[in-house]
Amino acid sequence: MTGAGVSVPSGIPDFRSASGVYAKYGQEIFDINVFKSNPERFYEFAKQELFKMLDAQPNEVHNLIAILEQKGIVKGLITQNIDDLHRRAGSRQIAQIHGNVRVWNCLRCNKRYELYDESQKSELLVNKFRCSCGGLTKPNIVFFGEMLPLDEFSKAQDWAVKSDLFVAMGTSLVVYPAAQLPIYAKQNGAKLVIVTNGETPLDHIADLKIEADLVDFTNIMNNYLS
Numbered sequence: 001m002t003g004a005g006v007s008v009p010s011g012i013p014d015f016r017s018a019s020g021v022y023a024k025y026g027q028e029i030f031d032i033n034v035f036k037s038n039p040e041r042f043y044e045f046a047k048q049e050l051f052k053m054l055d056a057q058p059n060e061v062h063n064l065i066a067i068l069e070q071k072g073i074v075k076g077l078i079t080q081n082i083d084d085l086h087r088r089a090g091s092r093q094i095a096q097i098h099g100n101v102r103v104w105n106c107l108r109c110n111k112r113y114e115l116y117d118e119s120q121k122s123e124l125l126v127n128k129f130r131c132s133c134g135g136l137t138k139p140n141i142v143f144f145g146e147m148l149p150l151d152e153f154s155k156a157q158d159w160a161v162k163s164d165l166f167v168a169m170g171t172s173l174v175v176y177p178a179a180q181l182p183i184y185a186k187q188n189g190a191k192l193v194i195v196t197n198g199e200t201p202l203d204h205i206a207d208l209k210i211e212a213d214l215v216d217f218t219n220i221m222n223n224y225l226s
Contacts, residue, residue, distance in 0.1 A: 001078040001156075001181060002065070002086070003171025005196055009059040009215050012052065012083055016172055021049065032143040039136050043129045050101050050139065053082070054115055058089035060218045061169070066090035067225070076159035080171060080178050082141045095156040097148055097178055099141035108135025148177065160184040167193045170214050173200040 004014035014020045021029070025045055028034045035042050058066075066089040068074040076093045079086055082101045086094055104113040104124065111131050115121045129137050142148055156178075160166060166185035173179045173194070179202065186192050186205055194200055195210045195217055203209050210217065 001080070001166070001168045001171060001178070002061075003080045003169070003173075003196075005170025005214055006061045006079075007056070007059070007081050007083050007085055008170070009061065010056040010083075010085060012056050013049075016174075025049075027144070030141075030143050032145040035138070035143060039129070046129070046139070047125070051121075053084075053101055054121065056083060056085060058085045059215070060222075061214050062086055062089035062091070064218045064221055069093060071225075075163070076155075078156040078159060078178075078181060080175065082139075095152045095159065097142075097152050097156050099139070099149065101139045101141055103140040104137045105140055106131035106133060106135045106137050109133045113137065153177070156181055157184060160190075161188045163188075163190045165193065166190045167195065168200075168202075169195045171196065171200070172198070173202045 004012070004016075008014055015022050017023070029042060029045050062085050065074060065077060065086065069077065069091050074093075076095065077086055077091050078095045078097060080098050082096070082098050084096075084100050084102050102115045104115065105111070106113075109131060111133065113120045113124055115124070124137060131137050160181040161184050163185045166182050168182055171178075173182065182192050182202055183205070191207045192202070192205060193208045193210065194203060194206045195212060195214065197211060197213065
């Protein structure tokens with residue numbers, strides 16, 4: 001399972017650090033009620049921050065996880081990240097439990113905008129994030145106050161319960177229900193490894209805690225695999 005720390009080397013800020021998104025914009029920027037009451041504030045944030053994710057490239061950590069999947073070592077990848085960089089790196093068995101910022105939907109007519117297509121991205125910007133029907137659009141990501149996508153979270157739960165080794169990388173493990181997944185794994189006999197800088201609330205149940213910069217850790221792993 002990966003968190004925001006995995007994408008920081010790609011130039012995407014994390015959320016909870018002193019220089020993260022919440023320090024600059026406040027956690028309420030992802031509150032669904034705040035969005036509904038003041039969508040323009042979120043749209044300005046999207047232009048300034050979220051759209052940067054569309055140009056970001058996978059980094060060494062994304063690539064390593066994809067290689068481990070190709071080798072049959074990683075059976076499933078649960079990500080809290082919304083940037084879709086794991087898929088772009090080559091991972092295929094993915095549960096995107098917090099959604100994908102590259103897909104937007106109209107809240108009135110359900111029209112889908114896929115921002116892999118530059119023309120659809122331009123259409124949103126030109127129309128100031130309004131749909132062709134006049135409705136508000138919203139990225140296909142989970143806001144505070146919304147339910148997680150049931151199909152993605154069910155897949156993640158199934159993988160956690162069936163895992164023999166659960167590795168949590170670059171995640172603070174403070175956001176629920178995602179942080180419950182390593183607990184499910186432990187309760188069903190898996191070993192738990194946490195790789196991140198800083199403490200997490202689940203360090204005390206981990207079989208191994210690795211305090212490391214993720215790029216440095218990845219380089220060590222690549223040397224081992226070669």
